[in-house]
Amino acid sequence: MERIEITLYPNQAEEIEKILEEFQVPYIKTSAESYKIQCLHYVIISPNEIAGALVDIIAHKFDTNQRINVITHYKPEATISDYLRKFEAFLKEEVTPASITSTDIDIVSGFKSVKDKIPIKRTGPIEGLVSRTDAFLSRKMDVYSMILVATVIALVGLVSNNVAVIIGAMLISPLMGPIASIALNSVLGRQKQIEKSIVFGSQMILSSIGLAAALTAALALFYPVETTPEILSRTEVSPILIVVAVMLGIAGGLAMLTSIPEIIVGVAIAVALVPPATTIGIGIGLGSIDIAASASLVLLSNIIGMVIGFMIIFLLKGVSPRKYYEKKKAREVLRLNVMVLVALAVALGAIEVLFGYRSN
Template sequence: MRLVQVLIPNGTRESVLAALDEETIDYAVWEETGRGDFEALVSFPIPESGVEPVLDRLESAGIREDAYTIVMATETVISERTNLLEKRYKGLRISREELVARAEELAPAGSTYVAFLVLSTMIATAGLLSDSAATIIGAMVVAPLMGPAITASVGTVLGDERLASRGVTFQVFGLCLAIAVGATMGFLLKDTFMLPPELDIREIPQVAERTTPTFLSLFLALGSGIAGAISVMRNAGSALVGVAIAVALIPPAATAGLGLAWGFDGVALAAGTLVLVNLLAINLSALVLFYLAGYRPVGDESFDQRAIRRSVIKRLAGIGVGMLLLSVVLGGVTAAEYLTHEIEIELTREAAAMLDDPEYDGLNYEGITTEFDFVDYATSEAYEIEILVGVEEGTAVPPDLAQQFDDHLTEATGLDIAVRVGFLDEQVSDRATA
């Protein structure tokens, strides 16, 4: 429930109260004793989904923005008289006016935004370099990225260019700043005693996770955008949802910065692509949800509803084209990941099957120690894998076992790879006899 208080301008008291009577809303009226610009104060309770239609009625009755309308959330309302209103005004979304207020509240002042963004990126970068998932998640609590994403979408559907522009500007500037902070920290920490000597960031699992963006990444971003829109529309859980949005943006931005610091163009490009895809997906899902929820500008002659619709469609089209182009990269990585795992399974199966042949009795397959990577295989002139073989005591090892593996795997898989074989001396206990 909401408690609405309205200062009634001179000459509009009768029309305002008549509008409330037509809506069968209980209200209380007090005479205004201020400077004389208003003649009364009216106060009434209303379900949150009824705020917008009632305020539209009051606007028609003479309540303009130069008056005062205050909408307050209530802790508890004890009355059976509210049941009829709740049945009439069904739904859970907040009013258009409250939505704008929530969006502006979520987008902090510039200095606060920059401070929290820098701090969250510093923490996330430290978490990436130390391979600490807990540290990275902790950094997301600080990141202030939910506000700008929601603000941009709200401003678009409501035709508020100032709000939309502010949201877009904050997002673009913020992510560029996050990449710069990550790069700066990388340059400062690289080759210092705080990191292992000759550290290759590509081998850090938390970094590698953000340099192989697949279509699965879209689910995080789309889900975060939808959750953000729902949390704002229903005024619940925004802080936790903000963490999900930040997880989709800050770690890959910091990873891109580290790629620049270490001079790994592939890392910077892959992580940067992930940042852009996630950013577009969050904005797309939030914008669609707000529009489908029925949020529109104030329905008077000052707004062309068709122009707003065209603006929304235009922005959706722009985001869609951007995602489509970037999806080429996601599709390539997704396909490469699938082929990598598929070929790795096939290599393992065929290598083990070969040693199951009786002629290799006493030789046991232990595993492939070099992980197969389809991208490296496709770009390398000589890709080599190492197979570990256990040799039981007294077993003679064929001198050309590596070549036999090579021939067998080439025939079975069609892959042109070089094979290195490592041996592990084994002792096997006597088998129990029945």
Template sequence: MKKVVVHVREDGRRDVENALEGLRYTISLVQDVYEITTYTPEENLDNLIEKIRDKLDLEHPENMIEVSSPDFVVSSLLERFEKDVDGQEETTPVEKLLDTIKGYETLDLDKLALTSIAGLIALSGLLLDNETIIIGAMLLSPIMGPIYGFAVYAALGMIQDALRCIGVLAALLLGVFVLAAVATFLISLVMPLGPTDEITTRLVLNPIYTLMAVLLGFAAAVAFNKGTTEVIAGVAIAAAIIPPTVVAGFIQILDPIQLFSSALLVIGQIVGLMAGALVAVALLKIEPRRPHEKAVARRYRKWSVVTTIILFALLLWLTTFMWI
């Protein structure tokens, strides 16, 4: 159950009441601004917000829509509403999605530090041939955010923010690659290094890795959309992309000849994860509210999907060719 409070000026009050036709609501006047309060099941929230936004002029700073989750509501009327919508598909409001991914399009020191530390820990696990340490390192990495942010921004037609998310992802992985290369070089000065079993398995190109990345991207995006925290949803993503990036940095120092195949594996994982996330947001029907915004979003979404499919097909062909 959600509580919706609409703050509206006198000249827009009637329009908002028309949007709430059929619902029970209360009205109070606070400093020349009306506060209209109603309750709705979560399944109806997105449609209700769309109706209110169509009637509410948000150009005025006094007008706003406030949504919150009360601990509980005791009402026979609301219980009947919940029974009526029982079984309907629940959709996440666009505003909530945007709030969820806010900040993923910007690079900050915290993200860079956490990802770099995760890379160093993963390098330790790779050198020690310890899978537990490698997986444990993934708990620190915030790598899921930019991938999910890219998919949602692309679905909403916010292409500049989507490209910024790709830039943030590239910067984070570049930091991991450089740090892994520097650490490998420094360690090699004091002790001999060689590829362990965990490193060797990430040097073999296999098209199954790319297909697995698609499934991981899809599953993580769905989990993230349903409210799963980034740490939990991102572990699988980080496990799929951080160790191969660390291996690429390791190989850059000890065996540069294999860098191409290692880099190709990393790129294949990235494209696969993005492809899976795009499929997920499409099936979740994430799109803008207004018709003209939907048209723009569809155009950009098609561009993103076509580009991703071409890259995915190319990488899949390359990995299959080199694997054979």
């Protein structure tokens, strides 16, 4: 179940209550005051399957530029209501007409009208996704520090050929954020935010490479640094890398849109980003162009593939701006970004085929 709270002017009550009656959801209306102006406050509890559509319709009906008009949407810890339980089961098609008792006929008839007439949107509010990804629009020292610490740990694991240590580095890497931010803002048509995400993500990765290069060069002065199997495995280029990265991006997008813990997918994404970035630094620190170049191809393939994967799942799940004029701009931005990504993916695939051919 999901909870929606709305604050609005009293003259809008009739319109909001008409919408709530169409959705057959329970609500509480109370009189309130904001900035010494009389207003109304609604608390609505809705099944997950229709909450997104309900918020969309309400957001289109009311001008949220006005100070009093506010919509809040979130999931409570628990909701106890047999009515809503039956409603949700009906929407999920877990209840069939044959299993409905006579006392529930009127209730289920109301449910059916909702299912037949109201567009069902199963994703959460766009604003929730935006707030999570907007944290990666500019450099923040805590996030920045995490990637540097992850780089040091990954370097130790790669040089010592210790898989467990490398996995430990993944647990603290925040690189899923910029990837998701680029993809989400591409779908929403927020070009400035895309540019900021690219800049911050690039700063994180370049800092990781620079730190790994400096530490490797310093370590090589006192300790013979060898190209271990773990290092070499991050230099194996193949066009299939982009396909795997797209799958990781799809998994990451699903984690953001559903109840799948993001940390699980975040670790998998970090595995595809932090070790290659660290390996580039190791190659630079050792003066090995082949290692640095091959690891760079692996890293770029993973980044481009994951951005494409995130964009695919966002589009399939119907993530888009709320307002019609924003939708038009979003389509233009998305078209341009898709063309650029596809061109880069094809170019990288061709380069990787040539690398593989040269290696053989």
